[in-house]
Amino acid sequence: MTLKKLVILPSGTEILLPADSPLTEVEYESTQRLIPFGCRSGSCGACVVEVLEGFASLGEADDDELDFLEDLGRTGGGHRLACQCRLRGDATVRVADDI
Structure with a gap:
């Protein structure tokens, strides 16, 4: 089993998860x-994260996620809904509440 590293800021906590694990x-x-x-279905916005490193490591966002992020004012491509991501490589994210 291959493990991938997720660093979560601002705490700086490093979590190792099996490849392709959901961030939940x-x-x-x-x-x-x-x-x-919150909802874990991509409709509440509680888990918005800013991806600082490894954006491609979180899989590709679908149109619904991108539309919802736009509704939340999180445009520009640096944000994701953590509940919709799978860790395919190492990544560093910052919780949006702390942006």
């Missing part, structure tokens, strides 16, 4: 609430 798995790897997950 972060909840089971730490006692801290590192990313605030």
Whole structure:
């Protein structure tokens, strides 16, 4: 099993997850609430993250996610809904509440 590293800021916490794991798995790897997950279906916006490194490592956003991010004012391509991402390579994200 290949593990990939996710760094979550501002805490600087590093989490190792199996390749292709959904980012929601972060909840089971730490006692801290590192990313605030709400609906887990891409419709509440609680888990918006700014991708600082490894954007391609989180898979490709579908049109619904991109439209919702635009509705939230998170345009420019640097943001994702963590609940819609799968970790395919190492990445560093910052929780949007701390942007």
